[in-house]
Amino acid sequence: MPSLNEPRWLDPDEAAAWRGFVVASNLLNRRLERQLKEDSGLSHQQYEILVHLSAAPGGSLRMTELADKLVTSKSGLTYQVTQLERAGLVARRSCPSDVRGVIAELTDQGREALRQAAPGHVALVRELLIDVLTREQLAVLAEGLGTVSARLRLEDA
Amino acid sequence: MPSLNEPRWLDPDEAAAWRGFVVASNLLNRRLERQLKEDSGLSHQQYEILVHLSAAPGGSLRMTELADKLVTSKSGLTYQVTQLERAGLVARRSCPSDVRGVIAELTDQGREALRQAAPGHVALVRELLIDVLTREQLAVLAEGLGTVSARLRLEDA
DNA sequence: ACACCTTCGTTCGAATTTGAACAACAGGAG
């Protein structure tokens, strides 16, 4: 019988799920990174910044909100926004309601860059993940990982 | 009706699955990284190196095999193995059957480090992912992401 | 108005990652 001090190791099914998650995540990131960089000169992170800004009202978000959505550190975001600003895809504005605040805003050029990069990216996500799975698998993935994410978000706060 | 030139965008369900995957992956990595570093002084990558070596016959693997299992670049592995070697957890040997080959081998100290780090890591993986999902969700995850990984592996070769 | 604690975004140094270039070797076709 299992010792009370001994941790509960992962059984084969659990290990397969965990390993599958880690491996798929790494492989996907590598592949998408390569495609985006070659095809649009953008990193995945930069692409996601453009996506979130584009989806936000006014094409703009405060730095902290953006960092939350991206699941990245504040300093990491500062760096990437600076890069995008140099490239002319994003502009920094000051926040009216908070002197400390900085608002990142998508420029017209940024919108254009996103419009140009999106099709290839989405097509690859489809080819590598979405179209490989059945409708049921996708639903389970969405719900399960949604729960996982929600729990993790709570722990931060 | 949808244009033939227009890419097939992700519908809400598909987008939810994709976003859930990206967010959960990032949050999990962040959390595990923090726990491992604080608790054992190891990065997730270093921990995984120890795990794969430990699981291999003789506690040793060639650099390239290891890089494949880890889904990382060759140069990245060289760096990390050097770090682990300095820490005394891994040793480099030359490969008998191939003069170019380098074999990374787990030291006794490395085994001990893994034995000490594993329980906390596994417990957190359980708490954040495994125990949050049902048995069915885990099964779907394992099979679906297994397929995705397999496909991605093939593309590399 | 005052102190107190939190939040905001940036800066800094250290650690890590990557792809390209490289030298050395393996393996097979001729």
Add this chain to the structure above:
DNA sequence: CTCCTGTTGTTCAAATTCGAACGAAGGTGT
């Protein structure tokens, strides 16, 4: 044996990431 092509692991410069420390400002209770 001799080319020729592919592999192996490392080095290198460049890019990116993170956490801690920071100055500046918000917000609250008294």
